[in-house]
Amino acid sequence: MRASLREERHDLSYVAISKIASLRELSVGEREVSIGACVTHAEIARELTSVPDCRALALAAGDAANPAIRQVATIGGNLCAANFAAADLVPALLCLDTEIELHGLGGAEQIPLSRFLEIRTSLAPGRLVRRVIVRRTPRRSVHVRLPLRKAGDYPVAIFSLAVTFDAAGVVTSASAAVGSVEAAARRWHELEAELIGHPLDPAHAAEKAEHHCATLRARDGVEAPGWYRLKVLPNLVRKAANAMREQS
Amino acid sequence: MSVRLKINGEDRVSASDPLSPLVDVLRDEFFLTGAKPVCREGFCGACIVLLDGRPVASCLMPAGLAANHEVCTVEALAPEGDLSPLQRALEQHDVVQCGMCFPGLLVTLTSYFEQAENPNRVDMKAALVGNVCRCTGYERILDAALSLVQPAGAR
Numbered sequence: 001m002r003a004s005l006r007e008e009r010h011d012l013s014y015v016a017i018s019k020i021a022s023l024r025e026l027s028v029g030e031r032e033v034s035i036g037a038c039v040t041h042a043e044i045a046r047e048l049t050s051v052p053d054c055r056a057l058a059l060a061a062g063d064a065a066n067p068a069i070r071q072v073a074t075i076g077g078n079l080c081a082a083n084f085a086a087a088d089l090v091p092a093l094l095c096l097d098t099e100i101e102l103h104g105l106g107g108a109e110q111i112p113l114s115r116f117l118e119i120r121t122s123l124a125p126g127r128l129v130r131r132v133i134v135r136r137t138p139r140r141s142v143h144v145r146l147p148l149r150k151a152g153d154y155p156v157a158i159f160s161l162a163v164t165f166d167a168a169g170v171v172t173s174a175s176a177a178v179g180s181v182e183a184a185a186r187r188w189h190e191l192e193a194e195l196i197g198h199p200l201d202p203a204h205a206a207e208k209a210e211h212h213c214a215t216l217r218a219r220d221g222v223e224a225p226g227w228y229r230l231k232v233l234p235n236l237v238r239k240a241a242n243a244m245r246e247q248s
Numbered sequence: 249m250s251v252r253l254k255i256n257g258e259d260r261v262s263a264s265d266p267l268s269p270l271v272d273v274l275r276d277e278f279f280l281t282g283a284k285p286v287c288r289e290g291f292c293g294a295c296i297v298l299l300d301g302r303p304v305a306s307c308l309m310p311a312g313l314a315a316n317h318e319v320c321t322v323e324a325l326a327p328e329g330d331l332s333p334l335q336r337a338l339e340q341h342d343v344v345q346c347g348m349c350f351p352g353l354l355v356t357l358t359s360y361f362e363q364a365e366n367p368n369r370v371d372m373k374a375a376l377v378g379n380v381c382r383c384t385g386y387e388r389i390l391d392a393a394l395s396l397v398q399p400a401g402a403r
Contacts, residue, residue, distance in 0.1 A: 001267075001269055001288075001307070001308050001310065002288065002289060002308070005288050005289070014267060014310075016310075016312065016313060018313060042302075065290070065378070066290070066291070066293070066377045066378025067303060067356070067374075067375055067377060067378055068290065068293060068296050068303045068304050068305045068356070068378045069290050069305060069308075069378065071299075071302045071303065071304050072304050072305075072308070072309065151374075151377045152291070152377040152378055152380075153291065
């Protein structure tokens with residue numbers, strides 16, 4: 001709908017799929033959360049707010065864009081919009097051990113989200129994202145973002161974090177993801193390795209984030225240059241660690 | 249190819265392409281000019297209408313996807329010739345300025361009051377995140393809207 005305004009090419013065809021009932025289903029099971037491709041941000045925020053291990057996803061869905069957009073923007077659309085670097089749901093899903101179920105004439109297959117992000121622009125015609133599967137674990141997760149206004153615009157940087165702790169409060173596993181900094185969201189394995197084996201200390205996490213910012217290739221955009229995205233990222237990591245503490 | 253729509257309680261048939269933005273169909277075909285196409289990016293909120301009671305940006309809604317849903321525009325928030333309690337409060341508090349954003353603000357706030365169990369300033373601000381107003385600074389709009397549910401000292 002915005003192609004003309006952005007001087008982009010119109011797609012040759014458009015197939016509406018929002019009336020397919022199975023694509024609109026969201027279910028919370030003991031082992032997994034299943035989210036149909038046409039489930040909206042508003043529905044995800046509403047349904048997952050009380051699911052503690054999916055908190056990052058609920059926060060991402062509840063803060064993205066603005067209320068009117070959240071009523072219609074879908075999780076499938078967010079995942080398939082390869083040119084949209086500031087998609088909120090993608091880093092949240094990356095840190096939550098997510099798989100994507102694709103359907104086509106040859107049947108269905110489930111692939112890790114990270115793999116889907118690599119191949120999403122080269123999938124053969126006739127393939128459809130049917131649902132998103134989030135495996136349930138005892139993790140805790142958070143999602144923090146920095147829009148230029150307090151809310152209502154695209155974030156210049158996004159950080160999502162999921163961790164598990166042992167009884168002494170030491171991090172036993174960590175999944176960190178960065179959004180809006182590079183052209184596409186991705187896991188931040190260098191930071192994850194620094195967090196495992198220590199209590200989650202906000203100052204320590206921010207210091208390590210600053211050290212490993214050099215591993216990211218930040219993009220320049222009209223709303224912010226790449227250096228600015230990297231400059232604010234350690235503070236987002238600090239905020240995420242603080243928010244994680246508050247959850248406990 | 250025609251699109252059957254239900255707009256403000258009336259069955260309508262649009263001859264526009266189903267991919268036409270709903271806001272253009274409302275304005276150009278049915279002369280419902282309350283919704284304004286301003287940013288066409290879903291940021292400003294001037295085009296917000298209710299789709300099955302929920303506020304949506306009609307600039308990004310293909311008319312074809314609105315088929316079989318109830319569309320309500322600012323023109324139908326009150327009976328013809330009358331004002332809704334919210335419209336009356338905004339008028340009485342003299343908070344209406346240039347009018348570009350106001351239809352969208354009214355639609356969003358109408359939906360908010362229908363859904364909120366405990367209307368309050370913080371939640372109302374969150375509901376209005378997608379309604380950009382360059383004239384008013386919002387606070388007096390919130391004062392006026394809250395006058396419907398709170399005594400003056402509690403706003």
